[in-house]
Amino acid sequence: MPSLIDLHSHSTISDGLLTPAELVAHAASKGVRVLALTDHDDTAGLAEAESTAVQHGIQLVYGVEISVTWRKRTLHIVGLKIDPEYAPLINGLAAIRAGRHTRAEGMAAGLEEIGIEGSLEGAYQYAKQGIISRTHFARFLVEKGFASDMRAVFKKYLVKGKPGYFEHQWADLEDVLGWIINSGGVAVLAHPGRYDLGRTNMLLLLEEFRNLGGAAIEVVTGSHTVDQYQEFAKLSRQFSLQASMGSDYHGPAHAYIEMGRLPDLPAGCVPVWQDWPEAEFLQAGLH
Ligand code: AMP
Ligand code: MN
């Protein structure tokens, strides 16, 4: 029995490998019935995804994964059921994308200092449709033989303290929650287990996130270990936050979980989709 709902995925509009149409077709082939496309800082794939979803009988949830700086750390906030026509959201995302370009220039300059030439153009070759990200630099560096795979290339060049890392100020948490919530959407803290926060800061973050109107945290995600499913299930209950689940799929041969293979939310979690008409058949148990 496949997992029927997947609320976190990427297409070629950000750093995924499949076009929005290919991604939706892939999800359908794996048995997914409710899918959110959540490209980084860009909603440009939603229209194409929607028309393919209709053909495949998939319920598409309009989503986006927004980059935030909170207390000098990068966080990702997933917006679900957003209105991609909402002007403050459009303008906010456009500003983040412009910042991504400046950051990419900084990354390329850092790589040039250690003798790696042409990485800006090289990365953009992989980012034809939408945003520029570290993933595109990673693909370029692997292609040129600077590292053997994605995991190794991030570790060697693209994380804090490495030559291709460039300190960047993303959007403000409060602003981002405002764009999402005022567009009619719900805000979800993406893969909380991936942030190296420590217990005290994690509790602070969850409290602040909830006080700013955040609705849910990802409990089951391709970025969490099985132990983290339980850990964040518990924290979601403790903070009265709903629970979300998504593969964070980026395409075949990428380091995340396959679609349709997610385990159920741990007992006691309130699913973020509990009142959604598009997921009603899940509540009714009509699998
Ligand atoms: P950016 O938003 O430009 O900083 O890029 C972040 C993206 O890089 C994430 O969404 C992941 O898709 C990818 N990423 C981050 N760390 C790793 C890693 N260790 N291995 C593979 N992909 C990674
Ligand atoms: Mn990504």
Ligand code: MN
């Ligand atoms: Mn993320």
Ligand code: MN
């Ligand atoms: Mn993601």
